[in-house]
Amino acid sequence: xxxxxxxxxxxxxxxxxxxxxxxxxxxxxxxxxxxxxxxxxxxxxxxxxxxxxxxxxxxxxxxxxxxxxxxxxxxxxxxxxxxxxxxxxxxxxxxxxxxxxxxxxxxxxxxxxxxxxxxxxxxxxxxxxxxxxxxxxxxxxxxxxxxxxxxxxxxxxxxxxxxxxxxxxxxxxxxxxxxxxxxxxxxxxxxxxxxxxxxxxxxxxxxxxxxxxxxxxxx
Amino acid sequence: xxxxxxxxxxxxxxxxxxxxxxxxxxxxxxxxxxxxxxxxxxxxxxxxxxxxxxxxxxxxxxxxxxxxxxxxxxxxxxxxxxxxxxxxxxxxxxxxxxxxxxxxxxxxxxxxxxxxxxxxxxxxxxxxxxxxxxxxxxxxxxxxxxxxxxxxxxxxxxxxxxxxxxxxxxxxxxxxxxxxxxxxxxxxxxxxxxxxxxxxxxxxxxxxxxxxxxxxxxxxxxxxxxxxxxxxxxxxxxxxxxxxxxxxxxxxxxxxxxxxxxxxxxxxxxxxxxxxxxxxxxxxxxxxxxxxxxxxxxxxxxxxxxxxxxxxxxxxxxxxxxxxxxxxxxxxxxxxxxxxxxxxxxxxxxxxxxxxxxxxxxxxxxxxxxxxxxxxxxxxxxxxxxxxxxxxxxxxxxxxxxxxxxxxxxxxxxxxxxxxxxxxxxxxxxxxxxxxxxxxxxxxxxxxxxxxxxxxxxxxxxxxxxxxxxxxxxxx
Numbered sequence: 114x115x116x117x118x119x120x121x122x123x124x125x126x127x128x129x130x131x132x133x134x135x136x137x138x139x140x141x142x143x144x145x146x147x148x149x150x151x152x153x154x155x156x157x158x159x160x161x162x163x164x165x166x167x168x169x170x171x172x173x174x175x176x177x178x179x180x181x182x183x184x185x186x187x188x189x190x191x192x193x194x195x196x197x198x199x200x201x202x203x204x205x206x207x208x209x210x211x212x213x214x215x216x217x218x219x220x221x222x223x224x225x226x227x228x229x230x231x232x233x234x235x236x237x238x239x240x241x242x243x244x245x246x247x248x249x250x251x252x253x254x255x256x257x258x259x260x261x262x263x264x265x266x267x268x269x270x271x272x273x274x275x276x277x278x279x280x281x282x283x284x285x286x287x288x289x290x291x292x293x294x295x296x297x298x299x300x301x302x303x304x305x306x307x308x309x310x311x312x313x314x315x316x317x318x319x320x321x322x323x324x325x326x327x328x329x330x331x332x
Numbered sequence: 333x334x335x336x337x338x339x340x341x342x343x344x345x346x347x348x349x350x351x352x353x354x355x356x357x358x359x360x361x362x363x364x365x366x367x368x369x370x371x372x373x374x375x376x377x378x379x380x381x382x383x384x385x386x387x388x389x390x391x392x393x394x395x396x397x398x399x400x401x402x403x404x405x406x407x408x409x410x411x412x413x414x415x416x417x418x419x420x421x422x423x424x425x426x427x428x429x430x431x432x433x434x435x436x437x438x439x440x441x442x443x444x445x446x447x448x449x450x451x452x453x454x455x456x457x458x459x460x461x462x463x464x465x466x467x468x469x470x471x472x473x474x475x476x477x478x479x480x481x482x483x484x485x486x487x488x489x490x491x492x493x494x495x496x497x498x499x500x501x502x503x504x505x506x507x508x509x510x511x512x513x514x515x516x517x518x519x520x521x522x523x524x525x526x527x528x529x530x531x532x533x534x535x536x537x538x539x540x541x542x543x544x545x546x547x548x549x550x551x552x553x554x555x556x557x558x559x560x561x562x563x564x565x566x567x568x569x570x571x572x573x574x575x576x577x578x579x580x581x582x583x584x585x586x587x588x589x590x591x592x593x594x595x596x597x598x599x600x601x602x603x604x605x606x607x608x609x610x611x612x613x614x615x616x617x618x619x620x621x622x623x624x625x626x627x628x629x630x631x632x633x634x635x636x637x638x639x640x641x642x643x644x645x646x647x648x649x650x651x652x653x654x655x656x657x658x659x660x661x662x663x664x665x666x667x668x669x670x671x672x673x674x675x676x677x678x679x680x681x682x683x684x685x686x687x688x689x690x691x692x693x694x695x696x697x698x699x700x701x702x703x704x705x706x707x708x709x710x711x712x713x714x715x716x717x718x719x720x721x722x723x724x725x726x727x728x729x730x731x732x733x734x735x736x737x738x739x740x741x742x743x744x745x746x747x748x749x750x751x752x753x754x755x756x757x758x759x760x761x762x763x764x765x766x767x768x769x770x771x772x773x774x775x776x777x778x779x780x781x782x783x784x785x786x787x788x789x790x791x792x793x794x795x796x797x798x799x800x801x802x803x804x805x806x807x808x
Binding site: 123125126128129132133136167192193194213214215216217275277278279280281324327 | 585588589592593594595596597599600601603604606607608609614617621624625
């Protein structure tokens with residue numbers, strides 16, 4: 114199982130990330146103090162570190178200097194949005210940069226993207242009889258290949274990564290179509306319906322009343 | 333053109349004009365004097381000749397008392413040979429030349445202007461030679477004759493030319509030397525200007541600490557001093573503005589950070605609540621986080637508002653007994669069982685805005701509580717001094733590191749963020765206190781030792797010290 118260390122001086126935020134990543138199937142540990150974080154990084158063998166920049170005691174950049182030789186991927190989490198801060202973080206070797214306040218869906222997606230870059234995330238995802246090869250853009254239902262459009266594939270990935278999570282139409286639109294949601298739900302609804310039909314997910318891809326959709330998988 | 337060049341050029345022009353005019357005048361004066369002398373001599377000589385001629389004419393044997401042309405010719409010849417280089421010409425009434433020296437030149441124009449009463453003279457040149465020609469009449473034995481003489485004055489003209497030449501050379505030499513000397517002088521005079529210019533340029537390029545060197549004690553030196561004084565004032569102002577901007581930037585950055593952190597939590601947990609099917613424990617946790625983070629935002633916005641109001645509000649100071657303030661604190665904390673409070677104060681009167689000072693005291697006491705372990709003592713003291721009253725809040729908590737002490741009155745600054753956040757601190761309390769105390773003409777004094785505790789104190793105006801602070805309006 115993939116082990117993630119969350120370093121943030123805010124307990125609520127640590128817990129928030131912990132809850133969501135745990136739900137996505139990662140093993141998380143949280144720490145609020147920079148010094149303690151270094152100690153944990155030394156002892157534990159983590160696959161990914163989420164690091165807040167503003168920490169009491171040891172600064173996030175200092176911890177970054179410490180992590181770099183260990184070649185552990187790092188995502189910075191910070192309230193600072195200035196370009197120079199982002200550049201500094203990325204130059205120090207951070208793999209991604211997440212600015213507070215962030216969407217949970219985005220957090221999960223970025224974590225997976227970074228893990229995939231390090232070949233730590235599985236390329237093959239499967240739910241029920243559906244198997245997805247993320248890299249190859251291939252989907253199988255049982256042994257039969259299913260042809261999906263780009264947008265349908267994006268929707269599928271989003272649902273699989275957020276199992277049992279009600280995804281709002283606006284979230285779906287913003288993440289898959291990458292544009293501002295204008296309140297017109299027909300595009301999303303149409304694609305979800307086609308996806309349902311192609312994958313035979315009529316029973317598990319549920320409509321959440323007035324909200325959006327949820328992929329229900331027995332846990 | 334550079335000022336020193338202008339100065340040099342002007343001086344050289346003036347010098348050249350002065351030398352030229354004076355030289356011309358001088359040489360010409362000498363020439364005029366010489367030529368006048370020559371003319372006088374020529375006339376004199378002419379008069380002597382006339383006398384000699386008349387004498388000779390009277391003495392010559394004459395028929396019927398008529399002066400014959402021939403006699404005139406003879407006399408003329410003898411007169412010409414009577415002196416070396418003497419040239420003369422004698423003409424009769426009809427301007428006919430009776431006798432003339434061989435090299436006598438000149439037309440008869442002079443004769444027209446001459447009569448019995450008027451003697452005339454004329455300067456003319458022949459080739460390279462200058463001559464004075466004189467003309468006068470002589471009446472001998474009923475005949476009117478014109479006697480003309482010619483005198484070589486080339487020497488005088490040559491001297492004038494030589495004078496001009498010498499003078500031109502001297503002028504040139506003087507101008508040449510003058511240029512050098514004036515160049516030095518103008519450079520020396522304009523040096524303060526150059527130094528000042530350099531200073532201005534360096535300052536314009538952003539080197540605000542550069543100062544012009546003072547090299548003279550005259551008006552230039554004064555200007556340099558004034559310039560430097562202005563530069564000092566500017567530098568101070570710039571530094572002040574930069575500090576202010578930095579403080580503001582820091583404030584905005586800190587504000588954004590402080591705002592974003594609770595917002596992240598609130599948005600995140602709310603999102604979880606609406607999209608996940610959470611069990612009871614997790615939904616309670618989420619709801620609780622939303623509540624506490626919301627409270628934190630609320631506290632922060634109130635504090636910010638207080639600071640804004642304090643910063644812009646007019647202050648009305650009142651005379652109030654210290655007793656009232658301490659009684660208020662006592663009432664506030666009498667039900668607090670987690671800490672022990674120790675109040676001790678001298679009776680006294682202070683000039684304050686009571687609500688603001690109460691807020692300061694409560695903030696300081698709350699800070700003391702946050703920094704201390706439960707059960708330890710917070711001491712609040714009031715000491716009457718001469719004309720003033722000192723408040724002091726002492727805790728026995730963790731203390732503040734030396735390097736942090738200057739920064740703790742900045743908005744959003746927290747020495748231990750996680751600890752103060754867990755107690756709902758926004759990092760604004762001390763900023764507010766500092767702001768209020770500034771309005772009272774006082775400031776926060778911090779003494780602290782790590783591990784032993786902190787003493788925050790401030791001094792307010794007491795009784796009998798009215799009018800010390802001009803900012804407060806007094807109300808009896």
